[in-house]
Amino acid sequence: MDTNQYMEMFLEESREHLQSLNDGLLGLENDPEDLSILNDIFRNAHTIKGMSATMGYTKIAELTHDTENVLDLLRKEQLKVSEDIVDTLFKCVDSLEQMVESIGEGGPEDVVDVTEIAAKLSALVKGEAAPAAAAAAPAAPAAEAPAAPSIEYDDTDKDVINQALGSGMRVLHINVALTESCVLKSARSYMVMNALDQLGDVMKSIPPAEDLEQEKFEHSFDVVFVTDAEPSTVEETLMAISEVDKVVITDVAEELKAQEAAAKAPAAPAPAAAPAAAPAPAPAAAKPAPAKKAAAPAKGAEKKAPKGSQSVRVDIEKLDNLLNLVGELVINKVRLEQIGITHRLAELTETLEQMDRVTTDLQTVVMKVRMVPVGQVFNRFPRMVRDLAKELNKEINLTIEGEETELDRTVIDEIGDPLMHLLRNSLDHGVEHPDDREAKGKPRSGEVALIARHEGNNVVIMVTDDGKGINADAIRRKAVEKGMISQEEADSLNDADAVRLIFLPGFSTAETITDVSGRGVGMDVVRSKIETLGGHVDVETKVDEGSVFKIKLPLTLAIIQALLVKVQEEMYAIPLGSIDSTINIKQEDIKTVQNKEVIVLRGQIIPIIRLGNILNVPTQEGEENDDIFVVVVHLGERKAGIVVDNLIGQQEIVIKTLGKLLAGLKVISGATVLGDGRVALILDVSALM
Structure with missing residues (x-):
């Protein structure tokens, strides 16, 4: 299969799911008991695994599969969320990001050595989960072994079966077992169902179709199938599907006779087997009605699916071209208005009034299409703040407000780096060490906020902290030391202008150069980038109370x-x-x-x-x-x-x-x-x- 045509979609969706994984892991770290967060994380990892396996990227698929194993144990509460597990999962996400970006740049997927991470994931599964897994192990074969008699049929099922048998059709109970190493279980189950659809009608499945799609089954599932084909033909067709390990077919008519005979037989020998067998059929017996509904309207469900997603991915270049064409239309509209005024053409003026409304509406629509929530940029920072806080041994609480505020796509693409510099500056220079904060009577945890809001035709983005603030005298002294201004100029500056010196190229108050700061290439980059976008950046600060960096940007640049x-x-x-x-x-x-x-x-x-x-x-x-x-x-x-x-x-x-x-x-x-x-x-x- 030629996968190149799907490459852009794969990269875009992989990045989205990786971002969701980052967000989910941050949420899990804050609230380890929230099962819904774990389910979201599992779904995102599972989707990445499926997409990468389909595209032929086995390394990514294998790593996400190993990650899924740990997540599954967490979901089943066979493992407890710990700092070590969260750190390991974050490393997995980082490795996956590097692999996806390498593919996006035309490189190989194996740019990262994941041997150590895979070993750690395997240790987590085998070590802490071993007793629980061992206890669960006998249950799986026990469920799979009696595959043939494991389905209970209600009165509705029996009526349908009898009608099919009366019309000369066969009703078969098919147990399909997939290989243990199968990565895409949902895809294989879909291929099985699709193959069966060519030979007859699927009456019901256990588990239901929805669970099969979401891989909520081990390595086997059962299907009740109505057909006029020979059982051997059905078996050959299914065994031809890749990663199908075993197919067991039994006649449902014989199953029904056996169940009726068992019901009439004395119950004395049954109790020993009944307690073990009863729990398995009970869910199966409870699910037939929903299962039947799930299987029957599957085609209808496919028709409804597109309604769930009302968005279309469009190349930004096409939007730029559309905007240029609208721009040309606006220019010509103004030109026609000028001609109408010059020559006093009443009919042209009336037509232009209508054209003016249409072009204005068209322009508004195109502008809105290009608008993107700043949340797309903000979402990448909680993870960065978490890692940086750990590196600096600081306690930081990041608050994000107004992520639904929209900006032009061209601005969104460029605003990430300046915001990253400002946040790193707040964490490193602004917020004090927990012990120092405590000595000042502040809470040990520093508050950093990322806020966006509309102000007229502009969007204002603020990075605030409740740290030590910026000392204007220290800024003056450092600027004179570095030869950026003279002593006379420093003395003539008021405090607000003195603080703005931090935006000069090469300026830094850090005494030592670290991985985080000290090279003097942060704040001037912020200012030049913001001004390139037609915006403005300023700072307000109070010693020991904190600082506010305020960026004002135009809504659109066109x-x-x-x-x-x-x-x-x-x-x-x-x-x-x-x-x-x-x-x-x-x-x-x-x-x-x-x-x-x-x-x-x-x-x-x-x-x-x-x-x-x-x-x-x-x-x-x-x-x-x-x-x-x-x-x-x-x-x-x-x-x-x-x-x-x-x-x-x-x-x-x-x-x-x-x-x-x-x-x-x-x-x-x-x-x-x-x-x-x-x-x-x-x-x-x-x-x-």
């Missing part, structure tokens, strides 16, 4: 609302999300402080940025306008006033990248095509400030 402004004859766009207000001032309103132009707005001193000077736009001689237009923009808590020659108005724009040739421009973040066909450059507010 189509935005912007204010069009003019400088001389040039047109520029300023993203509306960065604009605080627009004002008119007189020349005399501009003051000079330390050789810098400022204005006073509502009691706040705001620096002035003359856009024409920054962009070197040639000035034209003529009358100077008495009124000066100022666009007040903000970046976090900071504000600035951008002086422009004219305000054109608000417009929906499609962001186009400048390409590799102009990639280094700092003040310009992109360009857009206007309704009249002209190109307007989009200003990067963070670079201007």
Whole structure:
């Protein structure tokens, strides 16, 4: 079978199930008695085993099979959850992740030596579970040995059997035993059922069809089968299926006669066997009705299955292309509006109003399709925090809020690394050692939170901790020591600006370099990555109370609302999300402080940025306008006033990248095509400030 066509699906689903395994093991560590968590973990491991075996990755299938054995003993309470077992299971998940990623990169699956882990899993099964397993061992053969007489038939079953026999059909009781080494028991049982469907009708199965699908059986199962084929033909067909070890067929008519004879016979010799035999038939007798229902509507169940999943996997490249096409549609819509206004075409204007509604709806739908919950990124951090806390010998309680908050897929893909740096920083530098916390009167366990929420057209993500905070004086001193700023500059900085020095490249307060931190390549990476995404990062801190790192990101990076402004004859766009207000001032309103132009707005001193000077736009001689237009923009808590020659108005724009040739421009973040066909450059507010 050519499995290449399924590779992407295998990789995607494997990563999802591995993430679920990580989450499940964390939950199990916190609540070892929760059987539902264990069942979820088992299901995820089982699915990975099935997928990998189907794709031919035997190493992954074998490791997950060994993991399943331990999980099964935990489910049956033959093993107790311990720190050692959880650590071993985490190592299994890590190894599986490495193997899956290697396959994704085109490499072999056996990049990790799992001999030691497999031996540990085997020891857990054989060692601690040996007595219980030994006790259970005789029960299995006892159940399988009397395969033929193990089914009880109720009145409904007997009516169906008699009708089949009356029409000249055979009714067979088939016991199918799979090999002990069979990995995909559910797949083999499905193949058996499928083969039987070609020869007749399955009347019932024990265990029921649902249990067969979920592998809730040992290595054998029973089927009551109606057919006109010879028993030898049925046996040959089933034995031809891979990993079917044995097929025992008996005539149901003879079974019924034997049961009737046993019922009429004296009960004296029966008691010795009855207690052992009775428990086995009882469940079988109790299950026929559900089993029959499960077997009969199996085809109907298959039809209903797609309704359970209403989502479709789509390549992100296709979504990007769709978004580009919607962007072109928006550009042409604006162009048509301009033509309608210029030529005063009433009919065109009416049509465009309808087109405007349709394109807006289409744009909204495409945007929503691209939106992904930040929980996809947040989910990877509980495991990281757990491992890092153990490495640092700290007690950490991680809280996650707002994981359902949605962000554009392009932002989601890039936000993981900055958040990882911030969390590692909080754990290493922020939260104190439990003994130190106790000495300060704090709880021994430190609180770290990862919070996401909407604020207007932005998403705010915060990493908070209740640690020791950041000492502004220590930051000033370290920055001077490293030669990043002079002593005079350090003295002139207020505490908030001093703390922001941690975002400078190469800055670190760690005295020693460790695996966790100290190299000074964390916080500047965070800032540069966030700014690349059109966002902003800031920090608020109080000594001995903790710190809050706040990231503000745009909801989407493709189509935005912007204010069009003019400088001389040039047109520029300023993203509306960065604009605080627009004002008119007189020349005399501009003051000079330390050789810098400022204005006073509502009691706040705001620096002035003359856009024409920054962009070197040639000035034209003529009358100077008495009124000066100022666009007040903000970046976090900071504000600035951008002086422009004219305000054109608000417009929906499609962001186009400048390409590799102009990639280094700092003040310009992109360009857009206007309704009249002209190109307007989009200003990067963070670079201007």
